[in-house]
Amino acid sequence: MTGAVRLATDPVRRAIGRRGMAGGLAALTALAALALSLPPLRPLIEQSMVWHMLVQMPLLVLSGACAAAAWAPARELRWNRFGLTGFMLAQCIVAYWMIPALVDRAVVLPSADAGKLASLWLAGAALRLGYRQAPVAVQLFFIGYGVPMMAWLGLYLASTDLRLCNAYSLQSQLRTGWGLVALAAALGVAWALDLRFGSGLPRAGAERDQALYPAGR
Amino acid sequence: MQPALTDPLRGLPGTFALCLAVLFGGLAAIYQATAGGTAFTTETLRRTAVAQTPTLVPDFAVVNAQGQVQTLPQLLAQDGRVWIVDFVYTRCITLCLALGTVFQQLQAQIVAQGLQQQVGLLSISFDPLQDQPPALAEYAERMRMQPALWQLVSLRNEADRRRLLDSFGIMVVPAPLGEFEHNAALHIVSPAGRLVHILGLDEGVRTLEMARTLAAAPAAPQPQPQPQPQPQPQATLP
Numbered sequence: 001m002t003g004a005v006r007l008a009t010d011p012v013r014r015a016i017g018r019r020g021m022a023g024g025l026a027a028l029t030a031l032a033a034l035a036l037s038l039p040p041l042r043p044l045i046e047q048s049m050v051w052h053m054l055v056q057m058p059l060l061v062l063s064g065a066c067a068a069a070a071w072a073p074a075r076e077l078r079w080n081r082f083g084l085t086g087f088m089l090a091q092c093i094v095a096y097w098m099i100p101a102l103v104d105r106a107v108v109l110p111s112a113d114a115g116k117l118a119s120l121w122l123a124g125a126a127l128r129l130g131y132r133q134a135p136v137a138v139q140l141f142f143i144g145y146g147v148p149m150m151a152w153l154g155l156y157l158a159s160t161d162l163r164l165c166n167a168y169s170l171q172s173q174l175r176t177g178w179g180l181v182a183l184a185a186a187l188g189v190a191w192a193l194d195l196r197f198g199s200g201l202p203r204a205g206a207e208r209d210q211a212l213y214p215a216g217r
Numbered sequence: 218m219q220p221a222l223t224d225p226l227r228g229l230p231g232t233f234a235l236c237l238a239v240l241f242g243g244l245a246a247i248y249q250a251t252a253g254g255t256a257f258t259t260e261t262l263r264r265t266a267v268a269q270t271p272t273l274v275p276d277f278a279v280v281n282a283q284g285q286v287q288t289l290p291q292l293l294a295q296d297g298r299v300w301i302v303d304f305v306y307t308r309c310i311t312l313c314l315a316l317g318t319v320f321q322q323l324q325a326q327i328v329a330q331g332l333q334q335q336v337g338l339l340s341i342s343f344d345p346l347q348d349q350p351p352a353l354a355e356y357a358e359r360m361r362m363q364p365a366l367w368q369l370v371s372l373r374n375e376a377d378r379r380r381l382l383d384s385f386g387i388m389v390v391p392a393p394l395g396e397f398e399h400n401a402a403l404h405i406v407s408p409a410g411r412l413v414h415i416l417g418l419d420e421g422v423r424t425l426e427m428a429r430t431l432a433a434a435p436a437a438p439q440p441q442p443q444p445q446p447q448p449q450p451q452a453t454l455p
Contacts (some may be wrong), residue, residue, distance in 0.1 A: 082232070
């Protein structure tokens with residue numbers, strides 16, 4: 001499957017390069033996410049929590065991550081040793097936008113919505129910069145915290161009969177809950193697959209860490 | 218490999234410092250947005266905010282089942298009672314039924330405790346297109362309202378709907394089968410037209426208790442019995 005995809009995209013990849021593809025994807029996803037916040041598509045995120053939390057928000061994170069992959073310098077960033085700062089920033093921003101009152105606020109208040117667009121995009125970039133510099137132990141720490149947190153929130157949304165967002169119906173919240181559980185599971189699986197069959201790209205700073213801590217990846 | 222070993226801590230102190238700054242920044246942002254970590258939903262935020270600083274209800278015309286028109290502050294100030302207010306639409310067959318039941322229980326409690334002079338019930342419809350006097354009358358009968366005790370009004374002008382909902386912090390979202398979903402709660406409003414407390418539907422007993430306490434101490438929230446019967450109200454738009 002992956003092989004087939006790789007084979008199909010090979011000519012493109014050769015023509016514009018890996019970074020070029022990441023840049024294109026970053027622009028496309030950013031445009032899609034932005035379009036969801038503006039008319040005529042805005043009613044989608046105003047009326048459906050699924051479109052808001054499971055389509056627009058992940059698109060923003062993905063866009064930021066692709067942008068970092070496309071345009072961040074290849075060398076290890078000094079302020080981001082072991083990817084700690086990147087992971088920490090991403091974790092804080094994502095946790096912030098999982099609070100129901102703030103989801104409501106982004107629906108009602110254009111300024112909050114703009115903040116959401118910018119900060120979640122930044123979270124994606126930070127996540128990517130953290131991930132590529134982090135040894136497996138650090139990845140395990142943050143992903144092992146973030147994925148269960150998301151799954152727990154999903155189960156809570158899906159199982160409570162309280163409407164947590166005043167902007168959305170209970171049914172919309174229920175669907176979002178199960179969607180979050182699925183998304184958390186998918187992220188966990190994606191990480192495991194990357195560990196096992198990863199791209200094989202050298203991690204920034206890996207050589208030095210390998211010398212320092214031979215037990216690392 | 219060897220040169221790397223010469224600076225094993227390179228960047229680490231700076232990274233730690235930055236991480237701490239990010240963490241505290243994030244926590245501060247969340248703390249600030251959730252009223253100090255106490256309110257994670259808009260509904261709890263709304264209740265906390267009102268409990269801290271009561272808000273003035275808007276001034277506009279309402280109409281009851283008999284077709285009588287008066288302003289909302291006039292209605293609230295009519296006889297010095299403290300009001301327990303909820304929001305309904307008469308076509309409702311889901312949540313408002315629960316609300317109706319809560320109000321029926323409150324009505325029975327008020328009679329049982331002899332509080333008719335101190336506490337009143339008021340249901341306000343937010344669906345002025347459908348809910349004109351005939352619909353209100355039918356709903357009042359269905360709910361077995363005692364008119365002296367439990368009043369039901371609708372908006373006179375559809376344009377006031379937004380203002381009403383905003384001033385009380387009610388969000389109405391369309392639901393299947395042409396229904397609405399909205400954050401339902403019990404609102405305690407003083408005769409002076411001040412929204413002082415918001416409680417959950419499951420807190421009927423406590424709500425009545427609080428309303429009674431408020432009615433027993435009329436001087437506490439607002440010394441003047443009729444602070445705003447005048448035609449020109451202050452704007453309460455957000």
